[in-house]
Amino acid sequence: MAASVATGSSNLHSGFNTSRRLQSGRQSACTNSPALSFNGWLHKDLSWSQGAFKVLEMPKKCNLSQSAVTRRLSVSSCIGDGGSTKYFDFAVIGSGVAGLRYALEVAKHGTVAVITKAEPHESNTNYAQGGVSAVLCPKDSVESHMQDTIVAGAYLCDEETVRVVCTEGPERIRELIAMGAMFDHGEDGNLHLAREGGHSHRRIVHAADMTGREIERALLQAVINDPNISVFQHHFAIDLLTSQDGPDTVCRGVDTLNTETQEVIRFLSRVTLLASGGAGHIYPCTTNPLVATGDGMAMAHRAQAVISNMEFVQFHPTALADEGLPIKLKKTRENAFLISEAVRGDGGILYNLSMERFMPKYDERAELAPRDVVARAIDDQLKKHNDKYVLLDISHKPKEKILSHFPNIAAECLQHGLDITQQPIPVVPAAHYMCGGVRAGLEGETNVRGLYVAGEVACTGLHGANRLASNSLLEALVFARRAVQPSIDHKKSSSLDLSASSCWARPVVPNALGTDTMDTILGKTEEVRRELQSIMWRYVGIVRSTSMLKTALERVDQLETQWEKFLFEQGWKQTMVALEACEMRNLFCSAKLVVGSAMARQESRGLHYTIDFPHVQESMRLPTVIFPSAAVNGTWSSRQLHKEVVC
Numbered sequence: 001m002a003a004s005v006a007t008g009s010s011n012l013h014s015g016f017n018t019s020r021r022l023q024s025g026r027q028s029a030c031t032n033s034p035a036l037s038f039n040g041w042l043h044k045d046l047s048w049s050q051g052a053f054k055v056l057e058m059p060k061k062c063n064l065s066q067s068a069v070t071r072r073l074s075v076s077s078c079i080g081d082g083g084s085t086k087y088f089d090f091a092v093i094g095s096g097v098a099g100l101r102y103a104l105e106v107a108k109h110g111t112v113a114v115i116t117k118a119e120p121h122e123s124n125t126n127y128a129q130g131g132v133s134a135v136l137c138p139k140d141s142v143e144s145h146m147q148d149t150i151v152a153g154a155y156l157c158d159e160e161t162v163r164v165v166c167t168e169g170p171e172r173i174r175e176l177i178a179m180g181a182m183f184d185h186g187e188d189g190n191l192h193l194a195r196e197g198g199h200s201h202r203r204i205v206h207a208a209d210m211t212g213r214e215i216e217r218a219l220l221q222a223v224i225n226d227p228n229i230s231v232f233q234h235h236f237a238i239d240l241l242t243s244q245d246g247p248d249t250v251c252r253g254v255d256t257l258n259t260e261t262q263e264v265i266r267f268l269s270r271v272t273l274l275a276s277g278g279a280g281h282i283y284p285c286t287t288n289p290l291v292a293t294g295d296g297m298a299m300a301h302r303a304q305a306v307i308s309n310m311e312f313v314q315f316h317p318t319a320l321a322d323e324g325l326p327i328k329l330k331k332t333r334e335n336a337f338l339i340s341e342a343v344r345g346d347g348g349i350l351y352n353l354s355m356e357r358f359m360p361k362y363d364e365r366a367e368l369a370p371r372d373v374v375a376r377a378i379d380d381q382l383k384k385h386n387d388k389y390v391l392l393d394i395s396h397k398p399k400e401k402i403l404s405h406f407p408n409i410a411a412e413c414l415q416h417g418l419d420i421t422q423q424p425i426p427v428v429p430a431a432h433y434m435c436g437g438v439r440a441g442l443e444g445e446t447n448v449r450g451l452y453v454a455g456e457v458a459c460t461g462l463h464g465a466n467r468l469a470s471n472s473l474l475e476a477l478v479f480a481r482r483a484v485q486p487s488i489d490h491k492k493s494s495s496l497d498l499s500a501s502s503c504w505a506r507p508v509v510p511n512a513l514g515t516d517t518m519d520t521i522l523g524k525t526e527e528v529r530r531e532l533q534s535i536m537w538r539y540v541g542i543v544r545s546t547s548m549l550k551t552a553l554e555r556v557d558q559l560e561t562q563w564e565k566f567l568f569e570q571g572w573k574q575t576m577v578a579l580e581a582c583e584m585r586n587l588f589c590s591a592k593l594v595v596g597s598a599m600a601r602q603e604s605r606g607l608h609y610t611i612d613f614p615h616v617q618e619s620m621r622l623p624t625v626i627f628p629s630a631a632v633n634g635t636w637s638s639r640q641l642h643k644e645v646v647c
């Protein structure tokens with residue numbers, strides 16, 4: 001993957017085209033060169049079409065029966081090759097806030113399939129503790145929220161996107177409340193607004209420290225009650241189904257693997273929304289659930305979608321450091337437990353193990369500095385003192401306030417012998433959020449016709465080089481809503497060919513390999529996954545260098561080649577699919593996108609810090625863009641499994 005820096009104005013946000021509606025089909029959108037370009041968002045010739053312990057009920061208790069999950073298909077037909085094909089007007093990949101909010105709107109105009117990898121509630125949304133940022137206080141303003149977002153984003157944000165999101169955010173919050181989401185209120189009866197790092201005002205709407213869970217609960221209940229929406233849980237998305245219409249790449253649906261029945265299910269749709277979340281599991285320590293393996297970003301990349309800003313991986317500064325707990329865990333967590341930004345926003349203080357407060361030495365905003373600053377400061381302290389964690393102390397605040405604001409955190413810590421009302425919390429940075437992703441216009445459109453994106457999988461330009469706390473759920477809500485009208489328009493202008501399923505070879509489950517061989521493959525794949533995560537943490541972590549990135553690229557390529565060679569020696573075929581192998585394929589693809597993007601940015605900005613270029617370069621205040629390539633990459637992770645044939 002080659003890297004280059006395109007010329008362009010370095011004025012604030014000038015890299016974005018003033019016409020932000022993305023149109024697919026321009027030849028320049030799909031260059032024939034496999035180049036990684038460091039460009040502005042759009043060239044002028046390239047227009048473009050997430051007192052007492054208060055326990056909230058988990059969304060999985062929303063009476064989501066199997067009949068509710070699989071009901072109400074518009075058309076379902078069995079294809080002669082033994083596979084199953086389902087037809088919908090809209091296919092939604094992902095069941096977080098973006099996917100569910102979008103589904104509820106487009107369901108007014110057609111049939112909707114919500115395809116989710118695990119249980120419907122298992123998404124990054126469900127793990128979001130802090131809240132949703134929005135201007136709801138008379139003392140606050142859209143301009144102030146914009147400024148905080150742009151400063152946190154290291155001036156790489158798209159100003160138009162920032163304005164749209166900050167302006168439309170309050171109405172999206174009111175819609176959630178009307179749908180039954182229950183947020184915390186103050187004694188005056190108004191919404192209780194918290195403050196988090198990087199925010200100049202109190203503007204965080206929250207439900208204690210379980211905001212994402214409450215939003216997910218409300219949305220899932222509404223989805224279950226909608227007769228036009230069918231939810232397909234335990235359906236892993238393998239690859240987007242695409243075809244060519246002249247110079248345009250068109251999305252026609254998605255192939256999935258039912259991981260409970262081991263059956264390949266094909267979904268054909270007029271419109272597809274990709275809302276599959278992030279890629280936290282390219283690192284060994286992440287706050288993301290196990291489903292966050294970069295599936296959407298990898299699928300979109302293989303489908304010729306433009307990818308942007310993948311170097312900006314946000315490491316949350318304060319995940320619970322299990323090694324510092326009085327009662328040790330019996331087994332390693334699948335994902336790190338998040339200690340919300342709101343703890344620092346409410347006055348939490350960071351100390352090293354010598355009980356020295358260190359944040360004022362790094363930034364005048366101290367504990368309220370943006371996440372990238374705090375994460376680097378903690379990383380520096382750990383390296384200086386050879387420690388494994390630092391301490392976050394909120395115990396100086398009133399006990400009743402701590403327990404009312406952070407009941408989930410307090411309960412989790414207490415299970416392991418730590419009383420946060422009296423003791424500091426051991427914390428360590430963990431991979432948390434991808435600021436980059438599939439490049440989107442102001443209506444969630446991509447350069448692939450019929451494919452829209454929203455949530456963490458998307459790169460809308462809102463976050464720039466670093467996401468401001470609690471802007472992720474806000475962005476997901478706003479863009480899910482903005483993608484609705486163009487999706488309806490596209491649905492009206494496109495047809496659904498019931499015979500089109502034969503246009504793509506169908507992936508196959510490797511039953512022929514036998515149990516012993518599959519056990520060997522899965523065991524090796526788990527080893528490779530851990531090795532990839534180790535490489536990414538060691539060489540592409542919070543602090544980077546040119547030599548580290550080159551080493552990472554070499555080692556990732558070598559590891560991928562060795563793994564694929566092992567697979568095919570065991571009898572694996574190009575079209576075979578299994579959950580663990582396909583996740584590994586996506587992890588490799590996502591990791592390479594991160595490394596390649598990081599190598600292209602020869603400056604330190606926001607979340608990307610390199611010791612070889614420690615300062616911001618004004619000439620590089622432009623997004624990183626990975627254009628699709630017509631060249632065939634030799635690796636399994638970079639190719640779509642199906643082979644398109646002429647219909």
